Amino acid sequence: MKPRSSSGPRVAVIEDDADLSYTIRLNLEREGYEVGSFDNGHEGLVAVQQGGYDFLILDLNLPDVDCFTICRELRRSSATAKLPILILTARASEQDRVTGLELGADDYLVKPFSVRELLARITAILRRSQGTESDASTYDDGILRIDSRTLRIYVRGEEVKLAKKELELLWMLVRNRPAVVSRDRILTEVWQMSEDVETRTVDAHIRNLRKKIGKERIHTVIGYGYRFE
Secondary structure (H helix, E strand, O other): OOOOOOOOOEEEEEOOOHHHHHHHHHHHHHOOOEEEEEOOHHHHHHHHHOOOOOEEEEEOOOOOOOHHHHHHHHHHOOOOOOOOEEEEEOOOOHHHHHHHHHOOOOEEEEOOOOHHHHHHHHHHHHHHHOOOOOOOOEEEOOOEEEEOOOOEEEEOOEEEOOOHHHHHHHHHHHHOOOOOEEHHHHHHHHOOOOOOOOHHHHHHHHHHHHHHHOHHHEEEEOOOEEEEO
């Protein structure tokens, strides 16, 4: 299906769930996006390769072409190497997330999700990819806002109080997204410890952050460290 004429960014949606695809398209168009919808991977891949899209929303479980194959093919071409990609998945396994990010996906969103969160993720990714983030000392994805200058954190518009080390840890994870940050690096940079002697300190601060900003925002990579979602 060809996208309609619009002044907004052009978004390709490759999703075989017709109801979900329709919902995504409807809400994106309401926000001024131009949307092309595809219910199978091959058709969507060809359309995106032909160019003209600014963003790709890609379902992990497609009936014909593997999602990771699509990512790999797009990253191989200079025309689509920097195309922002957001993967949608009903599977929240660590290996799927790591594989997708390693192949060049910019973010992961686990089903079911709210339309508001989807729109916020798209806005944040486009802002980063276009180099229009206004200030390196702030972060705002529509749900979480961090101002490292004033040391203030807001979740859905409500201010949340963080301890100094909690803020430093959160800001470190946000700055390095979507990469995984190791425990050793956290201890070195946040606590100035040269050896991993107090991992329970990191665990306690991660638990506190999850309670305050949402448990889904910080993902544990077992045996290594943490990643900000």
